Amino acid sequence: MKVAVLGAGVVGVASAWYLARAGCEVTVIDRQPGEGLETSFANGGQIAVSHAEPWANPATPFKALSWLGREDAPLLFRLRADPALLCWSLRFLRECLPGRSRRNIRDIVRLADYSRECLRSLRASFAGDVPLEYDHLEKGILHFYTDEGEFRRARHAGSIMREFGCDRRLLSAEECVAIEPALRGCEHALVGGDYTRTDESGDAHIFTRRLAERCRGAGVRFRLGLPVASLCNEGDRISEVVLGDGQRIMADEFVVALGSYSPLLLRSLGVRVPVYPAKGYSATLSLAEGSIAPTVSLTDDGHKLVFSRLGSRLRIAGTAEFSGYDLSANPVRAAALLARTRTLFPGLRETGEPQMWCGLRPVTPSSVPLIGRSRYRNLWLNTGHGTLGWTMSCGSGAALADLVCRRRPAIDFPFLQ
Structure with a gap:
């Protein structure tokens, strides 16, 4: 065939x-x-079953309203005469209902967990040949929170994921730092986190x-x-x-x-x-010797950013901008991504300039x-x-x-x- x-x-x-x-x-x-x-x-680099909560959830419409007019908002809708975006947005709002959000979490966890197992089997099938190398790490993914309300809401989403087999273990701020010492520079701002040991990271390209x-x-x-x-x-x-x-x-x-x-x-x-394009941003930093940078893949849920160690590089990616098929970079959003990174990791040391990138994620309302x-x-x-x-x-x-x-x-x- x-x-x-x-x-x-x-x-x-x-x-x-x-x-x-x-x-x-x-x-x-x-x-x-x-x-x-x-x-x-140049995406975020995560194999993240723990990232199964859809964008369409009961809290998103209220957050989106609070972010209107902010160029550095984690989720940015640009108001424009675009029938495709209007139709997509109406379906998105329907998927924010609690029952639909719960069903979508179930489906995402099932596919993501199955996919992670397929990846492991694929990697193992090449173990006796030339290994399939792509800067992958099997250190899990740690979600951390700097806002009590965000952490409280995440605990609810995490409990639904655990029902469907995703083991997101709740952590105190101290436990977050114990898993990833690079967070020590912002320990005073942490309110807690959760950790999925079975998640992975690696360079998708x-x-x-x-x-x-x-x-x-x-x-x-x-x-x-x-x-x-x-x-x-x-x-x-x-x-x-x-x-x-x-x-x-x-x-x-x-x-x-x-x-x-x-x-x-x-x-x-x-x-x-x-399917509608959601523009995401990423920066890839080349790390200098002695740099205090994370090795465990991290998710900063409040700012919708992820951090993945790819060999001697650190990839930071995230945010979503609904502006059609426009691939031009918004300097305000790019600067916000780097500013958040340097606030969280004051011990970061870089060589050369950050490699900035934009890409279009194909998003369904659910x-x-x-x-x-x-x-x-x-x-x-x-x-x-x-x-x-x-x-x-x-x-x-x-x-x-x-x-x-x-x-x-x-x-x-x-x-x-």
């Missing part, structure tokens, strides 16, 4: 890997000249490139630097994909894993998906990704992973491969039918 995978980010490459493992003849197509050069390039190399070894073809112009259909089936230079590629099955750009391609086929068959019999979706694309990539790819091959996935999840 021939399968065309559209998208060479971490989700697309993982899909290609598991499809090839299932015996499919796979071609991956992407407009970029290499793998993982968009959303997967390096992982994507390394896995793409293994894909090539398994026979996967990559057609890079070629934008997808359109998909052609014959009745209820897709017949071919047309590339920007006019080339046509035929396949038996087609997988759309284009992240935030998935809706733009699909709408020409009459397929509407509730934060639950879209995985499964579209209205066309041979057109499959693997998109809408939001901030957890790296976390969910292997599990999403494995489940998608099962669906394409008409097998039942090993996970209970609301797949598209």
Whole structure:
């Protein structure tokens, strides 16, 4: 069976890997000249089952109102005449209801936990060969809080996650510092935290490139630097994909894993998906010798920032800006990210200038990704992973491969039918 995978980010490459493992003849197509050069390039680096609380939760509408007009707000909606954003926002508000938020936490935990196990199995499968190296650490993820109200609300969300199997252990401020001594510089401001020992961190871009190399070894073809112009259909089936230079590629099955750009391609086929781009920011710091920097991956929930140690680098990423497909960096938001980092870690020492980056996260109103068959019999979706694309990539790819091959996935999840 021939399968065309559209998208060479971490989700697309993982899909290609598991499809090839299932015996499919796979071609991956992407407009970029290499793998993982968009959303997967410089994200927060976390494999975070513990980050399962969706953006749409009962507290978010009130927070969003309090953040209006603040350029450095963790969540920034730019008021603009955008029907897609208006429609998405109305669905987002519905997902903020307590019952829906609880259901979405359940679904996110299930997929994220399954994906983490798939990643570990994948890593183990290469242990006797050339190891799959991507600056990964298995030190868990520590969420810390500097606001009592935020900590109280997080305890409630954490209790729901524990019901569904995510072990977020509550900690005092002193216990947070014991796990990550680099927090000692801001110990006076900490009110508590929670810790998930089984979570991990690593460089998603390096992982994507390394896995793409293994894909090539398994026979996967990559057609890079070629934008997808359109998909052609014959009745209820897709017949071919047309590339920007006019080339046509035929396949038996087609997988759309284009992240935030998935809706733009699909709408020409009459397929509407509730995915909207949320711009995130990151900074990568090269650490000087003697720098007091975290080695445990951290989440600063109040400011919506994550910190991951990637070898001799520190990656800081987070915030969300809803401003369409604009990739320009807002200097106020970038400066706020660095200022918070230096406040938390006064012992940080850097070499060179921070490497700043912006990327578009493909977010659904519920934060639950879209995985499964579209209205066309041979057109499959693997998109809408939001901030957890790296976390969910292997599990999403494995489940998608099962669906394409008409097998039942090993996970209970609301797949598209």
